[in-house]
Amino acid sequence: MHATELPAEPPSKLPAGLRERKKRRTRDALVRSALELIARQGYEGTTVDEIAAAADVSQRTFFRYFANKEEVALSVQQMVESHFYAAVCARPAEEPPLTALRTAVLASWDTIGAAITAVVPLRLHVSMHRTIQETPQLLAAQLRRLAEQEDRLTLEIARREGLSPEDPRPRILVAAFSGVMREVGRRWGGLMESDMDTFRRHTAEYLDQIGPALAENWRS
Amino acid sequence: MHATELPAEPPSKLPAGLRERKKRRTRDALVRSALELIARQGYEGTTVDEIAAAADVSQRTFFRYFANKEEVALSVQQMVESHFYAAVCARPAEEPPLTALRTAVLASWDTIGAAITAVVPLRLHVSMHRTIQETPQLLAAQLRRLAEQEDRLTLEIARREGLSPEDPRPRILVAAFSGVMREVGRRWGGLMESDMDTFRRHTAEYLDQIGPALAENWRS
DNA sequence: GAGGTTAGTGTCAGTCGCTGCCAAATGACA
């Protein structure tokens, strides 16, 4: 068994065997325990031993499910990202790229909540989101993940538009888009839940700035 | 003494005291030993003990100069980045932002070589550049550094243009620019030295794509 | 339903990154 074998996705399709179900449960227990402990004690203040003990498995078993401590902390985040990527791939081919990305974000937000709650309570995910920004090591790992996501998105956009993978334009577009989304992510925490509709509108307005941001003269 | 006290810059101004000079020499020796060993054995295949031994200091002393193993591996990279940031700040205020960034890159390339060679031979820096892309942990740390650089650049651009720090446009511009520069960085390695002029032209052409990349229709 | 096969788990020992603590050495400066 390798650490990255079991998908990060929620138990959408319940697996046949007892073995598989047991693994799913163990994995979810580890994620829940980890997020709970980290929310209470911080990332660096939480040891893998504690997480494993809270999920009632040995430390060695923890490392059979997650390659490292970062991975369990970012596992829900990872789920959100692949959720979004799937939404992008589902957009009709006639949509221009930026529109597809923008629509996919808003669409994926409609359904991601349920997928998260299937694994951990939402407050733990929100708390983790804050912790990631504040913990250098986690932030670094997260940025690497996002860079990989940018690569995937770039490829997908190039494919949709029938461009060569060498063409720089998809990459630039995705970089600008991701820059906006990272800023949006930063402002999350406080605003969401309280006023999700305002937040969605806010995001849309932000994305509308991508065009104007490249105009040569801003001082009007 | 704290780990981040001594600047990463080359010994441009030679310090007065013997103590300072000795610290500088120790630091440079650690960087050289580290890059040499990592080039030969890879990042994960090189232990801090080895680096310290090669520089003829104790492991404990290593950690007085660098907060962690990543920091010594990225120290030259960090020098290059602050070199570029300084070049941006030096651009005249009437230049439009994207022009300033673009000119600053090309200008900083003219002088960075000497600054690097003052610390390590160029081949070690090139080798390190490759290693960073290939080593997940290093890449993560590097991306976090670059994200901080993006923050600085965003602030500087907003300042130059007299915009509020809330305005999303500088951030988007910097994100697009950085996306291009990361792609350029990836293609470095092989092309440079062999044909630096072609490479510079290539980069300029890449940067010219930032405008067109946001046009709605690419399929012409 | 008893057999062997396969896969997941716990234990243990070990490496490596990194830190706190104290004592020894060394440049700075009167």
Add this chain to the structure above:
DNA sequence: TGTCATTTGGCAGCGACTGACACTAACCTC
């Protein structure tokens, strides 16, 4: 030259992670 502030080394210890091996439990025949 003697004091003072810094820098250094050694040591002990923690936490993340890994390899090896033995044990147990699910699975798959016959």
